[in-house]
Amino acid sequence: MNVPPDRPEAEDDAPLAASLARGLNREPLDAAALARIRAAAQAEFESRYRRPARTFTLRRISLAAAAVLVVIIGALALRPTPPGAVVGSILRIERGVIESRTTLRVGEIVAATGTTLVRLDRGGTFRVAPGTRFEVTDPDELLLRAGRTYFDFPPGAQGFIVRSAVGTVEHVGTQFEVALVADGMRVRVREGAVRVQSAGGTELADAGTELLVQQATATVARQPVPTYGPDWSWVESMVPEFDIENQPLVHFLDWVGRETGRRIDFGDERAREVALRTRLHGSVHGLEPLQALDRVLSTTTLRFEIQDGTIRVSSR
Numbered sequence: 001m002n003v004p005p006d007r008p009e010a011e012d013d014a015p016l017a018a019s020l021a022r023g024l025n026r027e028p029l030d031a032a033a034l035a036r037i038r039a040a041a042q043a044e045f046e047s048r049y050r051r052p053a054r055t056f057t058l059r060r061i062s063l064a065a066a067a068v069l070v071v072i073i074g075a076l077a078l079r080p081t082p083p084g085a086v087v088g089s090i091l092r093i094e095r096g097v098i099e100s101r102t103t104l105r106v107g108e109i110v111a112a113t114g115t116t117l118v119r120l121d122r123g124g125t126f127r128v129a130p131g132t133r134f135e136v137t138d139p140d141e142l143l144l145r146a147g148r149t150y151f152d153f154p155p156g157a158q159g160f161i162v163r164s165a166v167g168t169v170e171h172v173g174t175q176f177e178v179a180l181v182a183d184g185m186r187v188r189v190r191e192g193a194v195r196v197q198s199a200g201g202t203e204l205a206d207a208g209t210e211l212l213v214q215q216a217t218a219t220v221a222r223q224p225v226p227t228y229g230p231d232w233s234w235v236e237s238m239v240p241e242f243d244i245e246n247q248p249l250v251h252f253l254d255w256v257g258r259e260t261g262r263r264i265d266f267g268d269e270r271a272r273e274v275a276l277r278t279r280l281h282g283s284v285h286g287l288e289p290l291q292a293l294d295r296v297l298s299t300t301t302l303r304f305e306i307q308d309g310t311i312r313v314s315s316r
Contacts, residue, residue, distance in 0.1 A: 191258070
C-alpha cells in the first residue's frame, strides 16, 4: 500500500536516517592501525595456506637433489678405473697361475701360485716364486708382501726399487734375490751390487753376499753365499729363452754361465777357438741352462764339466 508523503508515518523515518549518517561518518583509520591489520591478515594467510605449499616445494627440491646425487654416485661407480701404466709382460708361468694376467700395471696387487717370468718394459726381467704376493706401486718400484723374487738387470738399466715392510733394495746393475722370511728380509746378490736400506742403516752388498735384515731387532747380518747351487735352482727353472739360431757358441756359453751363476773356463786354446767360430742352429726351447748346454755341446767337438762355481769347456 502506498503511503502519501504527507502522512505522519513518513516523519518516523527521520531518526533512523540520522543515526545511520552518524555511524557512517566516522574518522578513517590511521597508518599504524592499517599496518597492524595487514600483519594479522598476512600471518593468518601464511598459517592456513602458504606453509603446506612451501613444505611440499622443499620436499620436492630435496627429492630432486637426492636423485641427482644418486645419479652422480652411480656414474662414478660405473665409470671404469683408468688403468695404470704398463710395467711389464708375463712371459711364462710354470705349474700355476698369476691371476690370468698378461701384463702388469701400476696399482695392481698380484698373487702367484706358480713360478713366473716377467719382462720389464724399462729393461730387465724378474722371476716370482710360488706363493709370492706383491703390488706394483710405480713403473720402477715394487712392494713385496710375501714370498721371494729374483731380478736381472742388464748394464745401463734404469733404477728399480723393491720395497717391503722391513726395508728397501735398490739395484746397481745386477742379479739379486729378495725374499721375506720368518726373521725379516733376506737379500742375496748373484752379480753386481745392491743397496739395502732399513731401520738398521744402509748396506751395500756385492756378488756372493747375503744380507739378513731382522725386523724385530733392526739388525743386519752379513755372510758369504754361493752364486750357484740348490739355492738358485728355482731361478734356473724359469730362465728367459735364448734363441741360439745363428748365434756364436761363445755367446751361448756366456748365457749359460750367467744364468747358473758360474764362470766359463776353457780347458785348452782349441776349445776357445771352436767356441768363437762355431755358429749354432736349432732350438733349446723349454730347457734349463745346463740341459741346454749338454744338448748343444753334444753336436760339437767340445765337452764340459762342472767344478763348483766353474763350467770347464774343453776339447774331446
